[in-house]
Amino acid sequence: MADGSIIPEAVWQTLALLSPSPPGWGGNLLRGLLHSLQIALGAFGMGLIIGTLGAYGKLYGSPLVRDLAGIYTTIVRAVPELVLILLLYYAGTDLINRTLEMAGYQRIDVSGLVAGIVVLGFVQGAYATEVLRGAIKAIPFGEIEAARAYGMSPTLMMRRITLPSMLPYALPGLANLWLIATKDTALLAVVGFSELTLETRQAAGTTKAYFLFFIAAGALYLLITLFSNVLVARIEKWARRGMPSIREARS
Amino acid sequence: MTVSDAVSTDPLQPQSAEQAEAIHVWNLHKRFGALEVLKGVSMTARDGDVVALIGGSGSGKSTFLRCINFLENPTSGVIRINGEDIEMVSDGAGGQYPANRRQIERIRSRLGMVFQNFNLWQHMTLLQNVIEVPVHVLGMKRDEAIAIGEQLLERVGLSAKRDVYPAYLSGGQQQRGAIARALAIQPRVMLFDEPTSALDPELVGEVLKVIGDLAKEGRTMLLVTHEMKFAREVASHVMYLHNGIVEEEGPPEELFGSPKSERLKQFIRTVS
Numbered sequence: 001m002a003d004g005s006i007i008p009e010a011v012w013q014t015l016a017l018l019s020p021s022p023p024g025w026g027g028n029l030l031r032g033l034l035h036s037l038q039i040a041l042g043a044f045g046m047g048l049i050i051g052t053l054g055a056y057g058k059l060y061g062s063p064l065v066r067d068l069a070g071i072y073t074t075i076v077r078a079v080p081e082l083v084l085i086l087l088l089y090y091a092g093t094d095l096i097n098r099t100l101e102m103a104g105y106q107r108i109d110v111s112g113l114v115a116g117i118v119v120l121g122f123v124q125g126a127y128a129t130e131v132l133r134g135a136i137k138a139i140p141f142g143e144i145e146a147a148r149a150y151g152m153s154p155t156l157m158m159r160r161i162t163l164p165s166m167l168p169y170a171l172p173g174l175a176n177l178w179l180i181a182t183k184d185t186a187l188l189a190v191v192g193f194s195e196l197t198l199e200t201r202q203a204a205g206t207t208k209a210y211f212l213f214f215i216a217a218g219a220l221y222l223l224i225t226l227f228s229n230v231l232v233a234r235i236e237k238w239a240r241r242g243m244p245s246i247r248e249a250r251s
Numbered sequence: 252m253t254v255s256d257a258v259s260t261d262p263l264q265p266q267s268a269e270q271a272e273a274i275h276v277w278n279l280h281k282r283f284g285a286l287e288v289l290k291g292v293s294m295t296a297r298d299g300d301v302v303a304l305i306g307g308s309g310s311g312k313s314t315f316l317r318c319i320n321f322l323e324n325p326t327s328g329v330i331r332i333n334g335e336d337i338e339m340v341s342d343g344a345g346g347q348y349p350a351n352r353r354q355i356e357r358i359r360s361r362l363g364m365v366f367q368n369f370n371l372w373q374h375m376t377l378l379q380n381v382i383e384v385p386v387h388v389l390g391m392k393r394d395e396a397i398a399i400g401e402q403l404l405e406r407v408g409l410s411a412k413r414d415v416y417p418a419y420l421s422g423g424q425q426q427r428g429a430i431a432r433a434l435a436i437q438p439r440v441m442l443f444d445e446p447t448s449a450l451d452p453e454l455v456g457e458v459l460k461v462i463g464d465l466a467k468e469g470r471t472m473l474l475v476t477h478e479m480k481f482a483r484e485v486a487s488h489v490m491y492l493h494n495g496i497v498e499e500e501g502p503p504e505e506l507f508g509s510p511k512s513e514r515l516k517q518f519i520r521t522v523s
Contacts, residue, residue, distance in 0.1 A: 142370035149320055150384045150436065151360030153352075160387055164374045242373040242416035 017207050018216060025203035025213070032199030033220050036185040039116040039195060044181045046121025048174075051128025056158075058133050069129065076126035082187055088119040089191045112193040120184055127177055135170035136162060167239040175232040182224050196220060270297045272334065273440050273471045274319060279328035281314055281495075282345070288314045289325070290495040296440065296473060296488075301466045303486035303503070304475045307518060310492040312475045316444050319473065320362045321355050324348045332358050333439055360388050363433030367445040369425040371417040377404065377428045378413040381435045389436060396435070403431040407461050423454030427461055434465075441465065443474040479522050483507050491515050 020026040057069040076084065093110045100107060139162065147161040186197035194202075196217055204213040274296040281289040288311045296302050304312040318325045319332070326346055330337045335358065338350040349355045371380050381403060382396040391399075404410050407427040417425050426446055433441055446462065447455045459481050466472060466485040476482050482489060483503045490500040491512075499512045510516045 140370075140373070142366060142368050143372050145322060146364070146366065146370035146372065149322055149359055149362075149364040149366075151356040151358070151388050152384075153356055156387060160383065161372060165372070167374075239374075242375070242418055244418050 014209055014212055017203075017209055017212060025199075025207065028199045028203055029196065029213070029216060029220065032194060032196035033224075035113065035193070036182065036195040036197075037224070038113060039120060039185045039188065039193075040178070040182040042113075042117035043120035043124050043184075044178050046117060047124025047128045047177065047181070050121065050125025051132045052163075054125060054129030055132035055136055058129065059136060073126045073129050076123055077130075081123055081184060082190065084123055085119050085187050085191065088122060089115055092119070112188075112191070115191075116185070116188045116193050116195075120181060120188070123184070124177055124181055127180075128174070131173035131177065132166065132170055135166035135173070138169040139165045164239075168236070168243060171232065171236045171239055175228070175236075178228060178232075179225055182228070183221065270299065272296075273298050273300070273332070274473070275329075275331040276315075276319065277329040279315065279318060279330070280326045281311070281318055281323060282326045288495050289318070291328075292492070292495070292497055294490065294497075296471060298439075298471050299469045299487075301470075301472045301474065301485055301487045303482035303489045304473065304492060305477075305479065305482055305489060305518075306492035306498075309494075311495040312490075312492045313444055315492065316442055316473060316475050319442060320359050320364060321349055322364075333361065356388075360384065360436060361439045363436055363438030363441045365426070365429050365433050365441065365443045365446050367448050369417070369422070369429045369449070371425055371429055371432070373417055376414045376416055377409060377420070377431075380417070380428060381432045384432070384436050400431070400435055403434050404428070406434075407431045408457075421454060422450045423457045426450065426454075426458045430458075430461055430465075439471065441470055441472045443472065443476070445475050445477065448477060477522065479507070479519065491518065493518075 017024055018026045018029075020030065054069045054073065057065045058073075061069065079087075093115060096110065097107045143161060143165055144157070147157045152160065185195045188195055189198040189201070192198070200213050200217040204210045207213070272295060274294070276292065276294045279289050279292045280287065292311070292315055294302065294315075304315060306312045314323055317323045319330065321337070324339075324347060335354070337354065337358070339347040340350045341347050371377075372383065375383060378397065378400050381400040382391075382393070385391040385396040385399070386393055401410065401413065404413050407430055409424060409428055409431065412420060412424060412428070417428065420428065430446075443462065447458050450458060455478070459478065462472075462474070463481070463485050474482065474486065486503045488500065489503050489506045491498050491506065491514075493514050499506060499510065499515050506515070507519060510519060
């Protein structure tokens, strides 16, 4: 207060803890954010691939494929994600290492990043299967029939007709999944992966500035969401290019 | 540009003027569970023929058309298209399905189907709809496909709508666009499945005019329709289906002028 500033010196000192370079902890938080985003992106992408396969399997697969897809989505959606993460992370790496040892190879250290992506991607895939299945079913049947009638092969039809046509119906659900993916990365803190939440806890624990760091982390999560909303709105506008606006249709 | 000075390069002209067999169907049966929809229907369409299929609802005329490009798998019977027999294998449950998917895809890509509900792809503009199959199924160069597509849209009176999405077009415009899409593949045969049944009455005329012009050009067409007057004008051969069999068939003057079967007489009375 000696220099006449309205903000007390103590507040400055606390805020300085957020500085990106040591002794500030801001760099750790940003690194955690980066890890979280990497995992969320990877998991979401993997979820989309599993989800597309799962949706096609459930819709067009043989009875066996349909049953397998049904078991997968049911179990993954029934078990709490935290339990799945603990199970897949520890049991999964253990299983890999046992298999490797039995085959006569060295144990490996599964990287936290890869494990996180695979574990969350596996969970996301189950939800994405249902989102995409619903979206494919929402495509007007005649458009698929026209594609068949003009000699499109199944893969060409998927690429040119089915996937672009279902996108407007899938986007709201997929946007939800993406936001859930960004926040589910926090669950990986329990297996010791240094994503945003764990970094925040460490910073807060060390400095005792709990309020500051958790508010900062919250703000970072909020920023991801706000930025995602802008992006999703753009993609949705593009995906709905052939559809008249709902607002116009309402009048 | 008149039609005559563009004959040599005009993609709208049929490929061959010879009277070869385009479609030959013999003894076609189709069963949906316990319901037998087609009970042995035979038909031959030569190049240049316009075959109209008429009949009440449930007579099997649409199913017959859909069997020809295997949107429905016939239960039994022979289908020969462009002189090519379609090989079928038994599904072990009394039905059969095409043995060779690629053969079916190749044949479908030469049959221009026009649906009752247009079925344009909603995420593509009109021009994109028209060039989709030539570019991605038939492997035509994009520039070439666009040039042909623009000519076709001009032919059906939709040049101004080339960059418009189907949802913003009237039913008549969508159906004319769908006809342009069918023409773009340079089809051996055009298949029309009740092309005007989903249209408002005031839009029927514009679509019939386009189809009528195609018939005059000598295009080979199979036409399922409820428009008796139109069938009489454009068809070279009319088949009247009732309960899954051909009750009566012949040239339109004969069939409409002096129908023999009692059912056909009654049908003509009720629809006209």
